[in-house]
Amino acid sequence: MVRGMAILLIMQLLGEVISRGLKIPIPGNVIGMGLLLAALGLGWIKVQWIQEAAELLLAHLALFFVPAGVGVMVYFDLISAEWLPIVTAMVLSTFVVMAVTGRVALRLDRRRGADDR
Amino acid sequence: MIDELLYSPLFGVALTLACYALAQKLYVRTGSIFFNPVAVSIVAIIGFLLAFRIPHEAYVAGGRLVLFLLGPSVVALAVPLYVRRREILERKVPILLGITAGALASILSASGLAWLLGGSREVILSLAPKSVTTPIAIGIVEKIGGLPPLTAALVVLTGCLGAICGPEFCRLIGVRDPAAMGLAVGTAAHGIGTARMLEVDRLGGAVSGLAIGLNGLITAFILPLIVALFL
Known part of the structure; x- marks a missing residue:
């Protein structure tokens, strides 16, 4: 558990070093995810070392977003002044993205001859 | 005290x-x-x-x-990806093109609708990366000039919406394949959508986690270009 947590944090740290050092617009944690995936694929890190820590964090993934959502209260004034564009764009765009992504993936998968039920 | x-x-x-x-x-x-x-x-x-x-x-x-804790959790998304790597590699083309199409659709529909309805420049820019996970969206908005804390909040609200009705909406439009559904929900609703997909289907959850990272990468590259061209 502690070993897994340490590995995850070290990967994130390495990702931050790369992100800031090379001034890439991609955050360190995403680069860290790529590094961990590569290390797992190369066999440098065994999946058992990190499975417990990863499963614990992913089981509560949604919780970690709560504080950012609470930040909406700071912008109540701006949001109430521009509620129509904000709410409409956010809601419709979310459905557009799901429809486009899902249908494109399904069409390409089907062309390949896969069964999509 | x-x-x-x-x-x-x-x-x-x-x-x-x-x-x-x-x-x-x-x-x-x-x-x-x-x-x-x-x-x-x-x-x-x-x-x-x-x-x-x-x-x-x-x-x-x-x-x-x-x-x-969101930081190490994003890193931890490598684990379901690694465990499901064979099923994911089998579908690499639909996955990559599906996320790319979704990332473009997200930027264009969010900023386009906000612009049509008379949103201010700040709001349009803050909304543009709304489907990208919080840490990436904040980084992008700092670069293009929106309000990072507003983006963080809009990202979370988008995530809630996708988590609440994503899988149901996908079934409604005929996207029942778990991988395609995970791709759609992860691309639209990042980590909060992925948390829901992990409850719905294991492969769908893994693909959804992949979509968080890839949508973030693609948007981080495309959005500054689109802003430079149009805004």
Whole structure:
């Protein structure tokens, strides 16, 4: 558990070093995810070392977003002044993205001859 | 003394965990997707702060600690990807093109609709990366010139929406394949959508986690270009 947590944090740290050092617009944690995936694929890190820590964090993934959502209260004034564009764009765009992504993936998968039920 | 405690991380962390634990219980008890634990917790915490006239700055000290765990959690998404690598590699073409199409659709529809309805430049720019996970969206918005904390909040609200009705909407439009559904929900609703997909289907959850990272990467590259061209 502690070993897994340490590995995850070290990967994130390495990702931050790369992100800031090379001034890439991609955050360190995403680069860290790529590094961990590569290390797992190369066999440098065994999946058992990190499975417990990863499963614990992913089981509560949604919780970690709560504080950012609470930040909406700071912008109540701006949001109430521009509620129509904000709410409409956010809601419709979310459905557009799901429809486009899902249908494109399904069409390409089907062309390949896969069964999509 | 009360002020000192309110501004210590203890208060924010305790409030967040207590609200989330209660919200999760409500979600399990009612079995209703509309009681999404993230959405309910946000409403409860804001309600609590307003009711007791506690400023948002007091909550931030603890909020930051909870948010900190988002970092290693994003790294941890490599685990389901690695475990499911064969099924994912088999579908690499539909996955890559599906996410690319979704990322473009997200930027164009969010900023286009906000522009059509008369949104200010700040709001349009803050909305553009709304489907990208919080840390990436904040980085992008800092670069293109929106309001990062507003983006963070809009990203979370988008995530709640996708988590609440994503899988149901996908079934409605004929996207029943678990990988395609995970791709759609992860691209539209990042980590909060992925949390829901992990409950719905294991492969769908893994693909959804992949979509968080790839949508973030693609948007981080495309959005600054689109802003330079059109705005």
